[in-house]
Amino acid sequence: MTDDTMTAIATAMRAGDRQRLLELWDRIGVAGDPLHRCTLAHYLADVHDEAAESLAWDIRALDAADTLTDERAQRHDGALRVRGFYPSLHLNLADDYRRLGAFGPARRHLDAARERVADLPDGDYGELIRAGIEHVATALADGSTERLPTH
Structure with missing residues (x-):
């Protein structure tokens, strides 16, 4: 099954579209799917030049990973392990x-x-x-x- 949110995240990242990534973050929310939050925050950290902004996003990615399960990650890709x-x-x-x-x-x-x-x-x-x-x-x-x- 295709995960439309992961597809949208990947598309926005490939395009380097920070605005679209931020819009996706707003849609997902801080309590959204941990795989989406981890992936999106990880990418958002990469598109910020300021270290402090990158840090904030990387902390969000780590926090999301802490709530992510292998079962959820493997529904996206069977090879993933948190x-x-x-x-x-x-x-x-x-x-x-x-x-x-x-x-x-x-x-x-x-x-x-x-x-x-x-x-x-x-x-x-x-x-x-x-x-x-x-x-x-x-x-x-x-x-x-x-x-x-x-x-």
Whole structure:
């Protein structure tokens, strides 16, 4: 069965249409389907240049993931496991905090991403997140608050 909301989210993200993504967020609401909220907040974080705005959306994505079940995720895609979302979610939060100069929280989220790296799938996506962890770790070690070119 097609999930029209997930299709609309993906279409708006591919187009880089922040306004449409925000309209979808308004429609879904803060108590809406956790898969929709997690996916949409994750994408909204990516379309904001300001680290503080990205942080707010990444926190919403993590909160939604905490209420998401494997059963719900697998109704969308049978291969999805919620635990596999966490390395990326924590990586994004680590990068947001790093960009804001909040190095303590950045390290804690980077550690959380590393602790869950075994939950990543093999293949391109898993390698992308693993590489991202190393890029953020290097920037954090350097005390950099600059936006990473790989973000």
